[in-house]
Amino acid sequence: MSTPSNQDPRLDQAAASDESLLAAHEKLLGKQPDEKARYKLLPLNLLFLFSGLIFFAGTYLNRYSGLFDPKIYNENELPGTGAPVAVKVDPLVLGKKQYDAVCITCHQGTGLGQPGVYPPLVAADWVIGSEERLIRLVLYGLNGPIKVNGVDYNGAMPAIGKVAGSGYNLSDEKVAAVLTYVRQQWGNTAGPITTEQVSAIRAKEGDRKAYVAEELLKFQ
Amino acid sequence: MSSPSTTAEVTGADTVGRWPLLLLLASGLVWLVLSGVLALIASIQLHSPAFLADCESLTHGRVTSLAETTFIYGWAANTGLGVALWVLGRLGGAPLRALNWAVVGTLFWNAGISLGLVGIATGDATSFALLEMPRYVQPLLVAAYVAIGVSGILAWSGRRTDGTFASQWYAVAALFLFPWLLIAAQTMLLWSPVRGVLQAVVNGWYVQGAFSLWLAPLALAGVYYVVPKATGRTLPSYEFASLSFWTLLFVGSLTGGRHLIGGPVPAWIPTLANAACTMLLFHYAVVALNLRGAFSGGSTALRFISFGLVAYLLGAVLDAVTAFRGVALVTQFTSFATAQQQLALYGGISMFLFGSLYFAVPRLTGRAWASAALLRGHLALASFGVVLLVVTLAAAGWTQGQDLNHAATSFADIAAHTRPWLLGVTAAQGILLLGNLLLLVNFAISVSSVCCSAPAENSFRQPSTMEAHAS
Incomplete structure (x- = not known):
């Protein structure tokens, strides 16, 4: 082995030729004699x-x-x-979504309805009052005259729930959410309505046609 | 084997390859200086945002892309190819063939880069890291690269020597792998883009592939040749070099997913990258063992290479450490990642290439370098500049990452905290630019002397035969 004696940094001397470099490394890859064990x-x-x-x-x-x-x-x-993660949905958020999609055309964004045609929801006795009535009304719809806060209205409320003849088929969860929404919006402060309540009533009533106001007034 | 024409240190291969290879090396150096200017501008803009902000082509985003593109495709590619062809020619034992292809390829490669840079400056840049050049130049780049590579492949397939050496494996791998990388990446990102988050995955794979499967093999091809040539000793633990080579080839580009830690990708992609980073440590360990002769010093080339070796290894360790999510939480998406990139590209790859360049040019020109002072100046400035650059960028990144993890710290405060470090980055870029200018001047004088003066016949000593030393 030789080390460059000329230390001129401008020219790095080679200490080995290309042939010997190849040959020496090729030899390393071959079988090594292991004489001294x-x-x-x-x-x-x-x-x-x-x-x-x-x-x-x-x-x-x-x-x-x-x-x-x-x-x-x-x-x-x-x-x-x-466990599968149960996603908690805020009923007010879900309810507003349903309200804006379904109810808003008649009852309006203000919840005040149309005087003489569509009854208001704000501070309405039907809304903040009996839960039994309200759930039935919305699930199955209502035909004929209705008196809300002492004022007469005569229109047709379509069935919203997942019942025969319903054009909307909202699930019980969505019905509960939208009811909770209208009961707590615009200054209403009634308690929430749960999915279980809606399911129970739907199971009890089964498939039936729309109510008239007198039938509903029997429920307290 | 004993004929004087083949054992002489400057062979026919050097004389035949002189101008084509010097063209590649010269192009690389010009791009290096240009990229230094652009990087300096980009760095100044980080702490003085108003600097050149009115010049549309030199706004920060564009100038950063320009600097990166010039550095990778201009400097590292040209120089790396020049060194790889030179090594393949010398170890092949015959003069390089198809060099006219290499010259045409070089001209078109550089024309393509120039066009790409104009494209970036005028707003045609793509949004992909390392693939910023607009797609209309990409096919040209592939074709030009292949044309340059033909010469190397012919030297490899037509070699007249028995056996092969690690340098040749790395050089041939780089010649074959880069066209594949570039074609795959541009097809999936620019011509027929994959959807959504897959683009980021492909881009991460390409960025890492360009380093692990292209630039690192090009640089290693040079140093695996220069170190034993300069020391006269066989590489210790050479029997592991091939395992190290294949480790790099197989897991190198798999580490691309580490760029996506914290991104919206399935967990297995970063996890696979972390595992690959760990596996890749074997490649680095063997490279360290093989090349440890570089620390015996003495020659100019070995000084650059030993610096490069430390940086290359340090970069590997940092890559492996920051790939773990707990660390990435702080470092990811900050200047720390830039520090790692600069450590690998400037400290590792570029210092390797400098070393090979200093060894190759005297053999191509048949003369010593023109100036020892310029050479020493370059070594000092480059070494100091890289250290300063990496340390300041890393400090800036760490500060930035710590601050960003505290939601209460306002953005203005974060910028203020990193400012002193960013000033240091600018200083480092200035130092590096100055050093590279010295190299360019030295190169220009050395090469121009070929035309005007007769070669110093006896300046190269006849090399002795290498003895195989057991490790």
Whole structure:
């Protein structure tokens, strides 16, 4: 081996020819004579290192990959484990959505309705009063005259719930939400109506035609 | 093997390849200086936003893209290709063939980059990192790269020597892999874009692939050749070099997903990247063992290469550490990521390329470098500049990341906290630019002397035969 004696930084001398470089390294890759039976530790250590890294990488991948599920975005989660998360929906938000889609055409965004045709919801006895009446009215609809806060109205309220002849087929949850909404909006302060209440009444009444006001007044 | 024409240090391969390879190296250096100017402008704008803000082509977003594009496709690609072809030619044992293809390819490659830069400056830039050049220049880049590569592939397939060496593996891998990377990435991102979040995944894969499968192999091709040439010793633990090579090729681009930690991608993509980053440490460990002879010092090339080696390894460790989500929580999407990128690209790749360049140019020109003072100046400025650049960027990024995680800290406060560090970044960019100017001047004088003076016949000592040393 020779080290460059000329230390001119402008010209790095080569200490080996290309041919000998190739030949020497090719020799290293061939079978090494092991005459003195010397045991080389470094290759063994490198193999341990390589295996160790593979082990770590494999373990890490297994632990944090979410089993390669395309829908897992949190590396600590596994698909299919853990109880299904029940998503809590604010009934007022859901209710407003239903109201704006269904009820608003007649009862108006103000909840005041149209004088003489569509009764108001604001502070209306029918709305903030009996829950039994209100749920039935909205689920199945109402035909004929109705007296709201002492004023007579004569229109037709269509069935909203998931009942025969309904054009809307809102689920019990949505009906409950919209009722809760109208009972707590525009200064109304009545209590909420639960999905269970709606379901119970729908199960009890089954399929029936729209109510008239007198029938509803029997419920307290 | 014993004929004088093949054992002489400056061979026919060098004389034949002189002008085509010097053209590649010269293009690289011109782009390097230009990218330094652009990076300096971008850096100044970070702490003085009004600087050149009225010039539409040089607003911060565009000038950053311009600097990055010039650095990668101008400097690193041209120089890396020049070094790779040179190494393939020398180790192939025959003069390079199809060099007219390489010249035409070089001209078109640089024309393509110029057109791409005009495109970026006038607002045609794409939104993808490292793929900012508008799509109308992308096919030209592929074609030009292939044309340049033909010469290297012919030198490889027509080699007259027994056996192959690690330099050749890395050079050939880079020649083959980059067209594949670029075609795949531009097809999926520019011509027939994949939908939604998949674009970010493809882009992350490309950014990492361009480093791991293209620039790193190009740079390693040079240093795997220069280190044993300059030290006269075989590489220690050389029997592991091929395992290291294949590790880089197989898991290198899989680490791309680490750019997406915290992004809206399925968890397994970053997780796979983290595992790959860990696996890749084996590649780096073997490179460190193989090239540790670079620290024996003495030659100019080895000084650059030993610096590059430290940076290359440090970059790997940082990549592996910051790939873990707890650390990424602070560092991701801050200047810290830029610091890592600069450490790898400037500290690692570029210093490797500088080393190979300083070793190759005297053999291509047949003469020593023109000025030792310019050379020492470049070494000092480049080393200091890279350290300053990486440290200030990392500090700025860490500050920024800590602040960003506190919702109460206002954006103006964050900017104020990072400002001192960003001033340091500007200083570092200035130092690097100055150093690279010294190199360009030295290169220009050295090359121009080829026309005017007779070669110094005896300046190259006849190299002795290398002895194989057991590690």
